[in-house]
Amino acid sequence: MRKPAAILLASASLVVATAAHAAPDVVVSIKPIHSLVASVMQGVAEPTLIVDGAASPHTYSMKPSNAKAVADADIVFWVGPTMEAFLDKPLDALGGKAMVVALGDAPGLEKLTFREGGPFEAHDDGDEQGEGHDHVTEEAHHDDHGHDAHEAHAHEGHSHEGFDTHLWLDPENAKAMVKEIEARLVAADPANVAIYTRNTLALLKRIDALDVEIAATVAxxxxxxxxxxxxxxxxxxxxxxxxxxxxxxxxxxxxxxxxxxxxxxxxxxxxxxxxxxxxxxxxxxxxxxxxxxxxxxxxxxxxxxxxxxxxxxxxxxxxxxxxxxxxxxxxxxx
Known part of the structure; x- marks a missing residue:
């Protein structure tokens, strides 16, 4: 049975509207930040993960499928070139196609420098770092293309990357990254702002509850x-x-x-x-x-x-x- 023209027209309009509001194609480097991005995107789309399974970002080599995912992406979330060195050159090759977000530059992060000497082996990163917990707090600076200006400098020499990049192990840092993830997704996909906002609020509350739980566990x-x-x-x-x-x-x-x-x-x-x-x-x-x-x-x-x-x-x-x-x-x- 043939459908009336009005129904066909309505169906075509729905397809066009759906395509116009398609979620961005999001790629994430490693599991911990993929988890945060996936939480913010729940109900919209699932981000693609690069370092899956039991692989380590410290020793990872890009696969052809990873390279294609990065090339097709609208947004790429990573920590930065010190954590995911294998992504440095592929992201440079994007030529500005994707919004590349270095969550290591998210506003509000508390950063700790590498520890050296004594029980902590010296870290050969070209900087002179002292022992103990030195703090580095940096605010993100974004250019008009959605790339971090700080990140652009990172691609040139990495000399500023004198901090430990396992930032997510502090829940306050995880919350700072969540807020940055939300801001970038909203900018790229304003049609789904209500979902991103709702998910972010729920995620921040969940992290706060986790923080209390872990403090009690290790006390x-x-x-x-x-x-x-x-x-x-x-x-x-x-x-x-x-x-x-x-x-x-x-x-x-x-x-x-x-x-x-x-x-x-x-x-x-x-x-x-x-x-x-x-x-x-x-x-x-x-x-x-x-x-x-x-x-x-x-x-x-x-x-x-x-x-x-x-x-x-x-x-x-x-x-x-x-x-x-x-x-x-x-x-x-x-």
Whole structure:
């Protein structure tokens, strides 16, 4: 049976209207920020994730499917070239087609510089950094094309990237990134502003509740020092008051030398009974080397969600898993 012309015309109009209000094609680099973007976009569209599965952004190589996704994107969210070095050149090649958003430049972030010396291996980034928790707070500056001016400089030499980029491990930083994500999505897709706004408000409240929960989880063990595989946790440490006593390496793609392992083993022996945490993406053999002959226990921490399913809930699972792992290992009787 043939449809009346009026119905056909109405259907055609609906198709045109739908196409006119199509959601932007969004690509996100890594799981933790993909989770935040996916939460803000719920009910509109699903963003594409580049570093999926158990892969690590520290050692990742772009696949042809990743390159196509980036080339077709309207918006690309990433932390920045220090965290996702594999994306630096592909994003340069976009030639301004996509809005590229470096969430490492989001307004309101509290940034901590790399730690060096003693239990924290020197980080060769071309800058002179001191020990301890040095703070860097930067505001984003955006040009007329939606690219960060700060990011444009980053592509030239990365000399400003003297901060730890695992920013999401501080929930206040996660909230700052969520607000930036919302602002960029609203600018690109004003037709869905009501959904983005509603999702953002719900997400911020959910992060606040998570913050209270995690503080309670780690409270019994916050004064017990521990050793991590690489120095990725200082935002978590700084926010919750837990005590990272050292890291086996700063850059997980670079294996520590014999002297470094000897130094960390001595640190562990000096601490007595403690915990040494591996990461799921990297070999646990080094953990065995530094704990052999000591009273140290071992566990696993996953700062990037390698073992977790990508999606809106991943950020919350990631943070809870870190807190629970600390409590489980450090809370054991010595």
């Amino acid at each position: 019994p063990v916050k004064n017990k020092p521990f050793i991590v595989f690489h120095d990725a946790y200082q935002y978590f440490e700084h926010h919750y008051g837990v005590k990272v006593a050292g890291s086996i390496t700063v850059s997980p793609e670079t294996a520590p030398g014999a002297e470094r392992l000897k130094e960390i083993k001595a640190k562990i022996a000096g601490l007595g009974a403690t915990c040494v945490f591996a990461e799921p993406q990297f070999t646990p053999k080094l953990i065995n080397v530094v704990t052999e002959g000591t009273r140290a226990k071992s566990g696993v921490l996953d700062p990037e969600g390698a073992t977790l399913k990508a999606g809106p809930d991943l950020y919350f699972e990631l943070m809870r898993t870190i807190a629970t792992s600390l409590n489980d290992c450090l809370g054991k009787d010595s």
